[in-house]
Amino acid sequence: MALLQARHFCKDFGAVNVIPDLSIDIQEGDFTVLVGPSGCGKSTLLRMIAGLEDITRGELLIDGRLANDLHPRERGISMVFQSYALYPHMSVSENIGFGLKLEGCSKAEIKQRVGDVADALQLGELLHRRPAQLSGGQRQRVAIGRAIVRKPRIILFDEPLSNLDAKLRVEMRMELMKFHSNHGITTIYVTHDQVEAMTMASRIAVMEKGQIRQFDTPKKLFDAPTDPFVAGFIGSPQMNLFEVSKVDGKTLVTKEGATISFAGLSSDRIGHAATIGVRPEHVSIGGKEGELAFMARVDLIENLGDESIVHLVSGTQKITARAFYGAECRVDQEVRLGFREANTHMFDQAGQRLA
Amino acid sequence: MIAGIRPSPARTISVNLLLGAVIIVWLSPMSWLIMTSVDPEASGSFSVPSRISLEHFAVVLSGTSLRQFINSLVIALATAMLTTAVACMAAYPFSRLKIPYKDTLLWSLALLRILPSTAIIIPVFLTGRVLGLLNAGGVVLILTLMNLPFAILLLKNFFDTIPTELEEAAYIEGATLTQNLLHVVFPLSRAGLAVIWFMAFTSAWNEFLFPFVMLRSDQEFPMAVGLYAAFGQYGTTDYGFLTAYSIIYAAPAVLVYFLLKRNLTTGFAGVGVKG
Numbered sequence: 001m002a003l004l005q006a007r008h009f010c011k012d013f014g015a016v017n018v019i020p021d022l023s024i025d026i027q028e029g030d031f032t033v034l035v036g037p038s039g040c041g042k043s044t045l046l047r048m049i050a051g052l053e054d055i056t057r058g059e060l061l062i063d064g065r066l067a068n069d070l071h072p073r074e075r076g077i078s079m080v081f082q083s084y085a086l087y088p089h090m091s092v093s094e095n096i097g098f099g100l101k102l103e104g105c106s107k108a109e110i111k112q113r114v115g116d117v118a119d120a121l122q123l124g125e126l127l128h129r130r131p132a133q134l135s136g137g138q139r140q141r142v143a144i145g146r147a148i149v150r151k152p153r154i155i156l157f158d159e160p161l162s163n164l165d166a167k168l169r170v171e172m173r174m175e176l177m178k179f180h181s182n183h184g185i186t187t188i189y190v191t192h193d194q195v196e197a198m199t200m201a202s203r204i205a206v207m208e209k210g211q212i213r214q215f216d217t218p219k220k221l222f223d224a225p226t227d228p229f230v231a232g233f234i235g236s237p238q239m240n241l242f243e244v245s246k247v248d249g250k251t252l253v254t255k256e257g258a259t260i261s262f263a264g265l266s267s268d269r270i271g272h273a274a275t276i277g278v279r280p281e282h283v284s285i286g287g288k289e290g291e292l293a294f295m296a297r298v299d300l301i302e303n304l305g306d307e308s309i310v311h312l313v314s315g316t317q318k319i320t321a322r323a324f325y326g327a328e329c330r331v332d333q334e335v336r337l338g339f340r341e342a343n344t345h346m347f348d349q350a351g352q353r354l355a
Numbered sequence: 356m357i358a359g360i361r362p363s364p365a366r367t368i369s370v371n372l373l374l375g376a377v378i379i380v381w382l383s384p385m386s387w388l389i390m391t392s393v394d395p396e397a398s399g400s401f402s403v404p405s406r407i408s409l410e411h412f413a414v415v416l417s418g419t420s421l422r423q424f425i426n427s428l429v430i431a432l433a434t435a436m437l438t439t440a441v442a443c444m445a446a447y448p449f450s451r452l453k454i455p456y457k458d459t460l461l462w463s464l465a466l467l468r469i470l471p472s473t474a475i476i477i478p479v480f481l482t483g484r485v486l487g488l489l490n491a492g493g494v495v496l497i498l499t500l501m502n503l504p505f506a507i508l509l510l511k512n513f514f515d516t517i518p519t520e521l522e523e524a525a526y527i528e529g530a531t532l533t534q535n536l537l538h539v540v541f542p543l544s545r546a547g548l549a550v551i552w553f554m555a556f557t558s559a560w561n562e563f564l565f566p567f568v569m570l571r572s573d574q575e576f577p578m579a580v581g582l583y584a585a586f587g588q589y590g591t592t593d594y595g596f597l598t599a600y601s602i603i604y605a606a607p608a609v610l611v612y613f614l615l616k617r618n619l620t621t622g623f624a625g626v627g628v629k630g
Contacts (some may be wrong), residue, residue, distance in 0.1 A: 052523050073529035085524035098538070099528035150528070303531045 001064060003028040003186050004049065010057035011044055011210070019210035020042050022058075026154075029204075032186045035097060035197040036233070042190045045207070046156050048186065062153070075101075078147035079156040082163065086131035086138045086146075093118070093127040095166055096145045097338040103150070117145045124239050136164050139170055143178065157189040160195060172198060172324055189260050198222070206230045227351045231277045237320045239345070240283065242276045257315020265341055273346035273354060278339045280322040284309065285329055287338020298333045302305035312337065388598050397595035411599035419573050422598060423581035427560060428607070430577050432500045434559035435552045436574035441499065442506035442551055447536065449507065450514035461511065461619075464504035472501070472564050480568050491575060494566050502555045509554075513547030514540065557608050573609055578604045 002025035011019040019041045026032050027156075034042040049060065051072035055324040060067045067075050085096050096117055097110040105113075105330040118124045121141045131139060140160060147155050161169045177200055180187055191197055197204050198218045206216040207228070214221060214230045225231035231239045243255040250263040252271065262270050270276065271293065287293045296314035312319045312335070319337065321327075327334050346354040360417045384399075391397045394413055395402030416424070433579040451455060483493045504621075517540060541548065553599065572578055576584060584601055612619075 024375060050527060071529065072527040077527065079527050081520045081524060083518065083520055085518065085520040086527075087521060087543075097524070102525075102529045146524075146528075146598070297504060350508070 002026055003063060004188075005061040005064075006045070006049065006058065007061065008058040009045065009048060009055060009060075011041070011048060011053065012056045022212055023209060024205060024212060024215060026186060026188060028186055029184050031177075031189065031200055031202045032202060032203045033197040033201035034188065034190045034207060035192065035194060035204055038192060040207040040209050041210035042192075043158055044210075046079075046158055046190045048139045049154075050077055050156050051075060057338045065127050073103075073150075076153035077152060077156060078152040078154075079158065079185075080140075080143045080147050080160050082094070082159045084131075084143040084160070086142055090129050091128050091130060092123060092134070092142050092208070093144075095131065095142055096123075096149050099146065099150045100220070114145075115150055117149045120148075130227060136168055137172060137175075140164075141175075144176075144212070148183065150186065152185065154186045154188065156189065159191055160189075161191070173217050173297075176200065187313075194236065198234070199333050204234075206233055208233075222244050224353065225277075225345060227354045228275050228277065228347050229351075231345050231347075233281055237280050237322065239277045239279050240319050242278075242317065244274055244276065248269045255316035258294055258296070258319075260319035262292045262341075264290045264293065269288050269354075270344070270346065271343060273344075275347040277345035277347070278343055280309070280320040281324075281339055283319065283321040283339050284329060284345035285321055285323060285335050285337060291338035292344070293338045295334055296337050298331050298335060299329055301329070301331060307354060359604070386416070388601060391594050392598035392602055399592065400595040410601065411595040414596055415599045415603050418485050420578075420581060420585070420596075423576050423578045424603065426491065426575065426581075427577035427579070427604075429559040429560075429564070430494055430498070431556045432492075434589050435503065435556035436491060437495060437499045438502045438506050438555035439548055440513045442503060443536075443548070444512035445503070445562050446507045449511040451519070454481055461504075466471055467510055468501065468504040476564060476568055479565065483569055484614075488570065489566045489569050491570070494562075494577075497569070498559045498562055499555070502554065502558060506551045506555065513544055517543050542549055546618040547620070549615045551617060552603055553611060553615050556611055560608050593601050 004026040006022060006024045009019055009022040010017070021042075022045065033165045034045060036042050044053060048055050051067075051070065055068050062070075062077075065083065072079075087098065090098065091115050097114045100113060101109045114127070115124075118127055122143060123138070123145060124253055126134060126138060126142075130187055131142065143160070144155075160176075161172050164172060173196060180200075189196075189200065198221075201218055203215060204218055204221055205212045205312070206221065206228050207213065221230060221234050223237075225234060228241055232241055241256065242260065244252050245255045246253045250265075250271075251259060252263050253259050260276075284291075294314055296312035296317075296319055298310060299313050299318075300311040302309040306325065308323045310321045310323055310327045310329065312321060312345070314337075321337065348354055378395055389403050390402070390404055392397070393407045393409065394402075394409055395406060397404075397411070414420070448454070449461065454460070472629040479497055480489075483489045483497070486493075488496060521532075521543070522535050525539050530538065560577075561579060562577075563583070567583070568581045570580065573581070573584060578600070582597070582604060584596060585600060597618050
């Protein structure tokens with residue numbers, strides 16, 4: 001049985017519905033990432049799990065026990081906030097031991113447990129400092145220390161890396177991954193950064209408009225997105241999505257005016273798709289026999305050293321291609337593009353992935 | 356030109372003379388006050404005492420005037436405590452809850468405070484008489500009421516600067532609302548609370564009108580009224596007594612100012628919580 005189950009969650013803020021009907025099961029020991037664009041409801045979902053927001057409708061089960069009306073402490077949950085929310089008037093040891101003090105633990109026990117956590121997180125030297133005297137990375141470690149000292153079943157992270165600079169973010173990401181593999185505490189992590197999601201998660205829930213569009217492993221999300229939103233959201237640069245407006249024999253025309261020929265293909269399965277997606281690394285400039293093919297004009301080339309991102313236009317359809325070791329084309333050149341059917345992601349009218 | 360940067364001797368002298376004049380103007384009343392208070396034969400004239408004595412202070416710190424000093428302390432401390440406590444309880448919900456027309460309500464209260472005290476003295480007196488509050492308790496109540504609007508407004512703005520995430524973090528760790536207030540919100544608001552406390556204390560300490568109207572006898576008066584009543588008492592003006600009385604009257608407010616100075620400096624700027 002899943003450690004945490006959200007069943008038919010619904011959240012209203014006054015007359016505004018933020019989460020219409022959402023269900024998710026979190027397995028023990030998993031590192032689950034909630035990812036999605038701003039305003040998709042991921043932080044609201046996290047806060048509902050934490051007990052910081054009421055659940056308008058639906059059930060939250062932790063270990064099979066209804067937890068809707070339980071105080072966060074009784075849920076066995078800890079949380080690390082975006083700003084870390086360390087108490088500025090308390091020292092590091094007081095910050096870490098605050099929850100234990102509230103629980104009524106003895107001074108000796110608090111000292112013992114704070115010391116253990118400080119050793120595990122290499123905070124021993126900093127115990128007497130105030131948060132203002134700590135670096136960003138040290139603050140994060142204190143926030144994690146505060147979260148684990150009460151030995152929670154589940155730790156929630158609300159975009160903890162978004163305030164850090166790029167270099168520190170990478171370092172902290174690695175620290176968090178190590179922390180999870182060492183302690184194995186069930187983790188739910190909210191981010192809008194898909195790189196964080198892909199690198200850290202054992203499973204990712206991609207959210208849009210208060211709904212989970214797909215909940216799967218990072219590899220499955222990348223290789224087999226179940227709908228065009230997930231296909232477009234996961235991957236950078238994002239997947240090219242062609243919305244088909246007309247199919248004429250072995251040619252299809254997209255809503256943005258690109259004309260794609262699939263004359264070289266033996267099957268005509270592609271003629272039944274409403275949306276066709278292909279990742280930039282699978283679009284080849286020049287194209288080969290047996291591929292879907294179309295003409296486009298080079299609009300812009302971004303040279304990144306070991307690869308080039310080529311932006312092209314066909315009609316008003318924008319296409320991105322990724323060429324490793326330099327692109328053999330120039331701006332304003334008309335080029336032939338091709339991609340293999342095996343590399344396409346096809347979706348029907350209802351947005352469902354075609355097998 | 357370098358010569359232009361260095362002031363001429365004439366200019367230096369004239370600036371010093373001007374500053375000297377300002378110092379004399381500023382310090383004359385103060386030096387008169389101090390010299391008269393320690394002069395056992397004080398006559399009210401500006402003169403250096405031939406002999407220094409603290410006998411006027413000893414007189415002030417005994418009998419009715421000591422009683423009035425204690426009355427002032429009781430009224431000012433009670434007003435400061437009550438104002439701070441009630442302002443905390445009112446300002447916190449104003450800061451954290453969505454109350455319709457919250458700002459309008461707060462500013463309307465502040466507007467009431469702008470009314471001159473003299474304009475409301477008659478209804479206050481009549482209400483006090485009906486409720487049996489023509490005593491020190493009544494004075495504390497009315498002074499608290501007069502202080503509350505600005506105290507709530509100031510404290511509400513102060514609470515607004517404390518990130519709610521800190522309270523949420525404490526809540527997740529198991530803190531009740533009271534524990535959250537005692538361990539997180541109030542310690543972080545120490546500077547703001549000091550400002551409120553100091554404002555209420557000094558305004559109550561300095562208040563003349565309400566105690567004058569609401570209290571009946573010498574034994575009930577605070578020092579502000581006592582000083583007024585002491586003028587021309589027994590037919591003569593005892594300048595030595597009055598100046599010693601004035602210095603003792605001024606001392607606690609100044610003392611409180613220096614005790615709270617550090618908090619007062621940051622108190623108006625908000626909590627300034629970082630990360």
